[in-house]
Amino acid sequence: MKKDKTHIHWYPGHIAKAERKLKEQLSLVDAVIEVLDARIPLSSRYNNISGLLNSKPRFLLINKSDLVDKNELDKFVKYLHSELGVTVIPTSAKSNKDLNIIIKEAIRLSEPRIQALMAKGLLRRPARIMVVGLPNVGKSSIINKLTRSSKTKVGAKAGVTRQQQWVRINPQLELLDTPGIIPMKQEDQEIAKKLAFVNSVSENAYSNEIVAQELLNILDDNQQKIFREFYKLPEDLELNIDNISIERNWLLTGGSTDRERTSVYILRDFREGKIGKFILDKLA
Numbered sequence: 593m594k595k596d597k598t599h600i601h602w603y604p605g606h607i608a609k610a611e612r613k614l615k616e617q618l619s620l621v622d623a624v625i626e627v628l629d630a631r632i633p634l635s636s637r638y639n640n641i642s643g644l645l646n647s648k649p650r651f652l653l654i655n656k657s658d659l660v661d662k663n664e665l666d667k668f669v670k671y672l673h674s675e676l677g678v679t680v681i682p683t684s685a686k687s688n689k690d691l692n693i694i695i696k697e698a699i700r701l702s703e704p705r706i707q708a709l710m711a712k713g714l715l716r717r718p719a720r721i722m723v724v725g726l727p728n729v730g731k732s733s734i735i736n737k738l739t740r741s742s743k744t745k746v747g748a749k750a751g752v753t754r755q756q757q758w759v760r761i762n763p764q765l766e767l768l769d770t771p772g773i774i775p776m777k778q779e780d781q782e783i784a785k786k787l788a789f790v791n792s793v794s795e796n797a798y799s800n801e802i803v804a805q806e807l808l809n810i811l812d813d814n815q816q817k818i819f820r821e822f823y824k825l826p827e828d829l830e831l832n833i834d835n836i837s838i839e840r841n842w843l844l845t846g847g848s849t850d851r852e853r854t855s856v857y858i859l860r861d862f863r864e865g866k867i868g869k870f871i872l873d874k875l876a
Contacts, residue, residue, distance in 0.1 A: 614775070621721050622648075623648065623649040623650060623705075623719065625650065626641060626724055627731050632873050633654050635786040649702070653681050655683055655685065656730055657682040665682055669681075685730055691737065695765055720768065721765065726774050731772070738761055785810070790863060800852060801833060804859050807859065811870075822867045825839050834854075836854055840857075
């Protein structure tokens with residue numbers, strides 16, 4: 593049966609496998625860094641994160657903050673902190689200026705579990721953390737950022753699968769160097785579309801043309817203006833794939849619009865921050 597490309601699809605088998613792997617990883621750590629995408633700081637959250645993490649301490653890193661307006665992002669930082677009661681830190685993998693803040697928070701959140709182990713007679717050990725998040729929010733880049741100054745692999749732990757590798761960030765902190773992928777089984781197609789906009793969904797799950805047009809449709813007036821300026825689209829023309837294709841001269845033999853090529857470029861230009869700095873989520 594032909595797949596409906598107007599909807600974005602997830603595959604239950606993949607979800608179950610990802611959940612099992614994530615739960616195995618979570619059992620190894622004291623605390624968690626959850627990574628969100630600054631362009632969709634609400635839609636890149638996992639609603640049942642507390643249940644998934646089994647109440648393990650966590651804090652949020654809103655990654656790719658360089659791709660959005662700082663003043664707008666600050667509003668989301670305050671909202672998420674108030675709503676969730678956890679530390680929220682905007683960050684970018686391109687800068688290390690907040691590295692010490694992130695490391696100190698990871699150590700702080702890990703301390704209660706370490707103290708509980710010591711109360712049972714075990715010796716103090718470094719805090720152990722991992723980075724989790726939906727696909728393509730920048731988990732690997734955050735891991736690289738944390739390990740940039742220290743590449744000391746400390747190997748497998750006793751009783752832990754040998755494939756699990758740890759990196760000593762400093763004498764107080766160790767990082768599981770494999771990102772924890774939170775599997776997405778979201779039924780909300782509006783959130784699904786936003787995840788597709790930022791490439792957090794496999795391209796096999798959607799049509800570029802449909803997602804590119806949905807991106808154009810979701811823009812507010814100011815964002816539409818910025819898109820028009822970028823693609824040199826006059827005000828009297830509707831902001832759509834065909835008109836952008838014509839203005840850019842992305843045409844097929846015979847003069848018809850090359851909708852697929854245009855859609856790919858629209859999504860790529862947006863994702864790379866070439867068009868402007870956008871937050872697609874809205875606060876009530």
